[in-house]
Amino acid sequence: MSDRTIMRDDGFAQDDWTGEISPEVETATAIDLDPxxxxxxxxxHLDRLAMIRVRFxxxxxxxxxxxxxxxxxxxxxxxxxxxxxxxxxxxxMARRSGFDEVELTPEIAARQPEEQWRARANWRxxxxxxxxxx
Numbered sequence: 001m002s003d004r005t006i007m008r009d010d011g012f013a014q015d016d017w018t019g020e021i022s023p024e025v026e027t028a029t030a031i032d033l034d035p036x037x038x039x040x041x042x043x044x045h046l047d048r049l050a051m052i053r054v055r056f057x058x059x060x061x062x063x064x065x066x067x068x069x070x071x072x073x074x075x076x077x078x079x080x081x082x083x084x085x086x087x088x089x090x091x092x093m094a095r096r097s098g099f100d101e102v103e104l105t106p107e108i109a110a111r112q113p114e115e116q117w118r119a120r121a122n123w124r125x126x127x128x129x130x131x132x133x134x
Contacts, residue, residue: 005109006081007091007102009121012114015103017079021053032083035063039070046076053103056084068098088112091120 004015022028025042030051033042052071056064068080082094083103094102 005104005106007104007114007117008100009095011118011121012104012109017051019050021051025049033067035061035067037067039067039074043074046071046074046078049076049078051079051081052076053081053083054099056082056086059085059087059090065093065097068094072098088116088120091117 006013006015017030019030020028021030021032023032025031025045029049030053031049033052033054035054035057054064054067064082064084068082071080079101080099081101081103082099085105085108086094086102087108091102
């Protein structure tokens with residue numbers, strides 16, 4: 001177990017991932033993925049990957065959300081984690097795009113307490129489609 005803080009819909013938790021996270025897709029069961037990676041090359045490996053951690057480069061870099069959506073459309077059913085400088089206001093978008101959880105940097109976890117993240121945990125109710133249906 002690591003000391004990384006993970007945000008899920010039920011709040012902050014310690015990271016329970018015990019395996020290695022590697023950049024090498026050929027031999028790993030969990031990988032780190034840059035948002036600019038070639039997803040077509042990753043496709044043959046999706047069925048054996050237990051976790052993919054998508055690294056965000058900055059607050060304004062939304063490519064990770066697109067990567068998550070594309071991975072889900074490609075059929076990836078494993079654990080999908082967003083990591084990097086992501087803020088509480090982006091949590092609902094992360095969940096809607098396909099992420100299961102967000103790995104927080106220690107600085108963000110300290111600056112944005114759990115209550116701010118949990119306020120966005122009801123991510124299904126705030127999207128425009130839910131408002132149209134309701």
